[in-house]
Amino acid sequence: MNQKGTLNMKLLRQLFCSMFALSACTFGGGFVIVSLMKKKVVEERRWLEEDEMLDITAIAQSAPGPIPVNASVLLGFRLHGIIGSLVAVAGTILPPMILLSLIAVFYDQFRSNPVITTALTVMRAGVAAVIFDVVINLAKNVLATRRILYVVLMVVTFIMGYFLDISAMLIILLCLAAGIICVILEKVSPSDRREQ
Amino acid sequence: MPVILKLFFSFLQVGMFSVGGGYAAIPLIQNQIVNVWGLMTIEEFADLITIAEMTPGPISINSATFVGMRLAGIPGAVICTLGCILMPFTICLILAYYYYKYRNFSGVQTVLGCLRPAVVSLISCAGLSILTLAVFKNEQVDFHPDNLKAIEIGLFFICLFLLRKFKLGAIKIILGSGVVGTLLYLIV
Numbered sequence: 001m002n003q004k005g006t007l008n009m010k011l012l013r014q015l016f017c018s019m020f021a022l023s024a025c026t027f028g029g030g031f032v033i034v035s036l037m038k039k040k041v042v043e044e045r046r047w048l049e050e051d052e053m054l055d056i057t058a059i060a061q062s063a064p065g066p067i068p069v070n071a072s073v074l075l076g077f078r079l080h081g082i083i084g085s086l087v088a089v090a091g092t093i094l095p096p097m098i099l100l101s102l103i104a105v106f107y108d109q110f111r112s113n114p115v116i117t118t119a120l121t122v123m124r125a126g127v128a129a130v131i132f133d134v135v136i137n138l139a140k141n142v143l144a145t146r147r148i149l150y151v152v153l154m155v156v157t158f159i160m161g162y163f164l165d166i167s168a169m170l171i172i173l174l175c176l177a178a179g180i181i182c183v184i185l186e187k188v189s190p191s192d193r194r195e196q
Numbered sequence: 197m198p199v200i201l202k203l204f205f206s207f208l209q210v211g212m213f214s215v216g217g218g219y220a221a222i223p224l225i226q227n228q229i230v231n232v233w234g235l236m237t238i239e240e241f242a243d244l245i246t247i248a249e250m251t252p253g254p255i256s257i258n259s260a261t262f263v264g265m266r267l268a269g270i271p272g273a274v275i276c277t278l279g280c281i282l283m284p285f286t287i288c289l290i291l292a293y294y295y296y297k298y299r300n301f302s303g304v305q306t307v308l309g310c311l312r313p314a315v316v317s318l319i320s321c322a323g324l325s326i327l328t329l330a331v332f333k334n335e336q337v338d339f340h341p342d343n344l345k346a347i348e349i350g351l352f353f354i355c356l357f358l359l360r361k362f363k364l365g366a367i368k369i370i371l372g373s374g375v376v377g378t379l380l381y382l383i384v
Binding site: 031154 | 211213214243248250251252253254255256257258261265266270273277280281283287288289292293296299303307309310311312314316317318319320321322323324326327329330347348349351353355356359360363365366367369372374375378381
């Protein structure tokens with residue numbers, strides 16, 4: 001990364017602008033902003049590997065607080081240490097802060113303006129398309145690992161999340177337990193899985 | 197206790213205990229703002245949630261800013277938002293430090309490998325629920341022709357095509373769909 005003590009202003013500026021733009025255009029919070037972040041940070045900017053982004057998402061989900069803020073802290077730390085975290089979080093929280101402050105003041109006009117409410121609801125179609133695009137890429141890569149365990153985990157967790165309405169937190173915890181069991185099994189019979 | 201301090205401690209707790217993202221924070225905020233401190237009525241709170249969901253950004257940040265602004269102006273908005281992210285920020289910094297220190301250990305890799313497919317599933321669940329909101333009038337999966345929003349369905353497939361085929365950026369797609377969709381609604 002960067003040398004100690006010097007600030008990479010260009011990187012910080014890009015980080016701030018990326019987070020600001022993402023946060024300003026993201027509805028619904030949580031995993032929505034994370035999938036946009038993946039598209040921007042992994043596919044467009046190439047700051048992170050895909051696996052790293054998925055790890056960051058899992059950590060952001062497991063820690064308390066809003067997922068987009070948590071993910072920004074992790075991304076910022078990776079790119080530029082604590083300063084990076086501060087810059088990324090500032091970029092993430094400023095758009096909603098500015099917007100909601102204005103709305104709080106012009107509350108009645110806002111709720112009754114048909115153009116604004118239409119734009120806000122119709123944009124969901126675009127947001128959904130972006131998430132689907134990201135999901136197609138991610139799912140392809142899980143299939144490409146050709147590890148039956150991962151594919152089974154993906155299918156089972158999808159059923160748990162979508163059809164059974166089990167909370168994201170619980171799903172992550174169950175997979176964490178599955179992972180720890182795998183580590184123990186590898187320790188017991190190290191000859192089994194040497195390909196990795 | 198001054199309102200601004202009440203707000204700070206309320207949102208400090210919201211930030212600390214809202215594990216699992218946006219919707220998990222709503223009952224916590226309600227408890228703090230409506231029940232514990234009586235800063236808002238339940239009707240005002242319902243409006244707040246509608247607005248926080250309609251506008252971009254994480255729900256808890258949106259609510260923090262909105263509540264702070266309504267009750268104590270700009271200082272209130274800043275204090276509430278900072279209160280909301282203070283603990284998550286600290287905890288995530290610590291987690292980031294340990295993640296980058298230990299992530300190349302083989303055991304850690306195995307555990308993370310099992311988490312990644314779950315994250316993919318969780319993201320696809322989020323995608324499906326926002327698609328459901330976007331294309332069905334009653335916001336539930338129901339393929340009755342009267343319940344389908346033609347403009348949104350068209351936009352969804354065009355956006356997906358542009359993303360897959362031409363690798364357009366996310367921001368362009370979202371803003372573009374907002375502009376085109378609103379114009380279509382105004383014409384029709």
